[in-house]
Amino acid sequence: MSxxxxxxxxxxxxxxxxxxxxxxxxxRAEDLRLTLESLCAQTLPVDQYEVxxxxxxxxxxxxxxxxxFAGRLRFKYHFQEDLGAQAAPMxxxxxxxxxxAGARLAAxxxxxxxxxxxxxxxxxxxxxxxxxxPPAVPGRAVAGYVYGYPPRETDDPDxxxxxxxxxxxxxxxxxxxxxxxxxxxxxxxxxxxxFEKVGFDLRNRIFPEELFWSSNxxxxxxxxxxxxxxxxxxxxxxxxDVDLGYxxxxxxxxxxxxxxxxxxxxxxxxDGAVNLAGFHRNARSFFxxxxxxxxxxxxxxxxxxxxxxxxxxxxxxxxxxxxxxTHQCAGLTVAAELExxxxxxxPDERVAVFGAGAVVxxxxxxxxxxxxxxxxxxxxxxxxAGARHDVRHNLGIxxxxxxxxxDTVVITSRLDGLWSAFGSxxxxxxxxxxxxxxxxxxxxxxx
Numbered sequence: 001m002s003x004x005x006x007x008x009x010x011x012x013x014x015x016x017x018x019x020x021x022x023x024x025x026x027x028r029a030e031d032l033r034l035t036l037e038s039l040c041a042q043t044l045p046v047d048q049y050e051v052x053x054x055x056x057x058x059x060x061x062x063x064x065x066x067x068x069f070a071g072r073l074r075f076k077y078h079f080q081e082d083l084g085a086q087a088a089p090m091x092x093x094x095x096x097x098x099x100x101a102g103a104r105l106a107a108x109x110x111x112x113x114x115x116x117x118x119x120x121x122x123x124x125x126x127x128x129x130x131x132x133x134p135p136a137v138p139g140r141a142v143a144g145y146v147y148g149y150p151p152r153e154t155d156d157p158d159x160x161x162x163x164x165x166x167x168x169x170x171x172x173x174x175x176x177x178x179x180x181x182x183x184x185x186x187x188x189x190x191x192x193x194x195f196e197k198v199g200f201d202l203r204n205r206i207f208p209e210e211l212f213w214s215s216n217x218x219x220x221x222x223x224x225x226x227x228x229x230x231x232x233x234x235x236x237x238x239x240x241d242v243d244l245g246y247x248x249x250x251x252x253x254x255x256x257x258x259x260x261x262x263x264x265x266x267x268x269x270x271d272g273a274v275n276l277a278g279f280h281r282n283a284r285s286f287f288x289x290x291x292x293x294x295x296x297x298x299x300x301x302x303x304x305x306x307x308x309x310x311x312x313x314x315x316x317x318x319x320x321x322x323x324x325x326t327h328q329c330a331g332l333t334v335a336a337e338l339e340x341x342x343x344x345x346x347p348d349e350r351v352a353v354f355g356a357g358a359v360v361x362x363x364x365x366x367x368x369x370x371x372x373x374x375x376x377x378x379x380x381x382x383x384x385a386g387a388r389h390d391v392r393h394n395l396g397i398x399x400x401x402x403x404x405x406x407d408t409v410v411i412t413s414r415l416d417g418l419w420s421a422f423g424s425x426x427x428x429x430x431x432x433x434x435x436x437x438x439x440x441x442x443x444x445x446x447x
Contacts, residue, residue: 005076017074019049019125020106020221022113024095029061031117034266036065038119038174040072044126051075054102056095076105096230096240099214103221103229111224115215117266118146119174127260128218138223140254141245143202144216144261146189147178162186166267174264194312200257206319207296208255209245210312216263217241223253231289238279239286246290280304291400295322295372298397302425318421322395325417326373334412335359337440341410350406352434354396354426355414360385368406370394371414396426401433409434416441 021039025032032053039051051073053066057080066077078101103111112128114120121127124144131142148161148169162184168177181187189195191211198204202211214230227247234240245255283304292298299318303311338353339361345351352368353360358379360369369385371377372395380391392399395418396411409430415423419441430437 015047017048017050017108018129019044019110019112019218020103020108021049021051021120021125022054022099022102022106022111023051023116024054024056024098024102025058025062025116026056026095027058027060027062028116029058029065031266032062033065033068034119034169035114035116036069036073036075038121038263039114039125040069041122041173042120042125043123044129046073049074049125050107052102052105053077054095054098054105055079056098057081078102078105096232096234100229100232103224106221109221110218111221112218113214113216114263115265118215119169119177119264119266121174121178121260121262121264124216124261124263127258127262131256131258131261132218132220138220138253140256141212141219141223141248142217142256142258142261143212144218144263145257145259146191146213146216147181147187147262147264148267149190149215149265161267169264169266177264178262191312194316195257197316200259202255202257205316206323207300207315209242209249210315211257212241212245212248212255214241214244215265216261218261219244219248219253223248223251227251227253233289234282234285236279236281239282243286243289287398292394292398293400294374294393295319295395295397298395301398302422321421322372322418328417329414330373330375332414333357333359334414334440335361337412338363338410341412341438341440345408349408352399352401352406352409352430353412354394354409354430355412356380357412357414358383360389366390368392368399368401370396370399372396372418395422396429397422398429399433403432404435405433407434408436408438411437411439411441413441 023035036051053075055062055078063077063079066075069075080098080101099113110128110132112125128142132140148165162181165181168180194211202208230240231243234243249255287297287301290297292301296319300315303315303318334355334357342363342365345365347364349365351365352370354370356369356371358376360380366389368390369380370392374393377391377393380386385391396415411426411430415426427437
């Protein structure tokens with residue numbers, strides 16, 4: 001492992017940078033040159049930021065490219081040895097290890113993550129400072145806009161990069177590229193439609209972390225390390241950034257969007273099959289890690305199982321459906337129907353209840369009490385139900401309980417409004433964990 005430091009032409013070595021830009025790379029010297037050139041052209045004075053290039057063992061001209069910017073950028077170059085096959089899965093945009101290494105070297109209170117081959121718009125760094133209300137304060141992470149990023153290999157012109165883009169990013173400034181291609185559907189950020197649905201305010205989205213991508217984002221260093229940085233157990237492409245966003249939100253850091261902090265993803269070869277395999281591998285790791293601890297994760301798992309694969313619009317739509325029903329049935333208690341359901345169940349049986357509600361009758365059985373409403377779960381815990389029962393914030397699509405964990409699963413009428421959409425998945429989970437299933441919903445009876 002080796003490191004070199006470079007000081008910008010403007011000096012400022014004694015002035016602490018306000019932003020540290022972390023750029024991971026591996027054998028993409030010319031793409032890296034484009035990224036660094038774009039960082040030289042920022043409206044923010046060059047002595048107010050540093051660039052930390054983290055190299056995962058490149059064997060090309062990467063080091064020479066970085067050194068050629070001496071006198072133009074304040075930079076740090078971190079090189080770690082090629083670990084061969086062990087490191088290979090991490091080199092397709094899932095470079096959690098080298099991103100963390102860069103963050104450890106960063107001197108600024110605000111971290112910006114930018115992929116290699118991503119060209120920063122001229123106002124990107126200034127826009128991030130504005131978004132964080134300088135000086136950078138805890139409490140928000142920011143997703144930047146990314147032009148030119150294709151979400152998948154496709155023949156759909158609305159998702160295909162426009163012809164000539166690869167040449168344009170090498171001969172024009174980022175601003176000129178955006179001016180030329182702005183109206184091309186395939187040039188827009190693939191998240192644009194989802195941004196529009198929430199009025200470009202990610203706080204209006206139920207699962208905003210799905211749109212928090214490390215190709216262009218910012219987070220205060222204190223917040224980043226408070227949740228442990230990127231999880232280095234993720235390998236290959238995908239979900240390491242969503243996982244970071246998930247932990248940030250649950251630690252009190254909101255995710256915002258900045259359209260002004262835009263960048264352009266330069267077209268480059270992608271191995272779609274390898275990326276997809278890495279995505280599914282990381283998805284399994286993600287769901288295993290959190291044990292399907294809440295309905296959005298259960299819904300994410302359901303979307304992952306669909307024949308068409310994951311789509312940005314799908315998960316939020318399902319989350320919205322659950323949220324709407326949660327609001328409608330906020331006052332619905334099922335204590336009476338549970339009392340009837342428990343009457344024939346032996347005292348020593350193990351029971352799970354899906355849609356338990358906030359008022360549970362006194363029963364002799366120890367139960368798993370699951371409900372999709374976070375407030376209901378909190379009320380159960382506040383009333384002491386957790387002392388006797390296993391209380392969970394679950395919809396019932398996936399509970400993370402082992403096979404045959406209980407003797408009987410009771411599904412209450414609190415799931416009525418969700419049954420048409422999720423009934424088959426809930427029944428499948430109930431039969432997986434239980435020997436018998438009793439469905440009390442008014443939509444469908446099952447003995």
